[in-house]
Amino acid sequence: MARPKIATSASSTKTVKTLAVIQYQGLEFTEADCLKKAQAQFKKDYKGVELTGISIYIKPEEHRIYYVANGDKVGSTEL
Numbered sequence: 001m002a003r004p005k006i007a008t009s010a011s012s013t014k015t016v017k018t019l020a021v022i023q024y025q026g027l028e029f030t031e032a033d034c035l036k037k038a039q040a041q042f043k044k045d046y047k048g049v050e051l052t053g054i055s056i057y058i059k060p061e062e063h064r065i066y067y068v069a070n071g072d073k074v075g076s077t078e079l
Contacts, residue, residue, distance in 0.1 A: 024060035041077035
């Protein structure tokens, strides 16, 4: 799913820092942590393939992070 672009005015130069923390049945993790894990797993799964884009799907009930990289490379890793 593509993220919507946030409109900014030419005079606005402030960057808003954000953090998303997911808490589920005693687990706590961030989107950034999940992205890092998925990227690391991609590098293991597809040695020598350059990563140009990645989407992640977090399924806490399965304790898994699923990814689609470069539009056609799929895999998963433990949450």
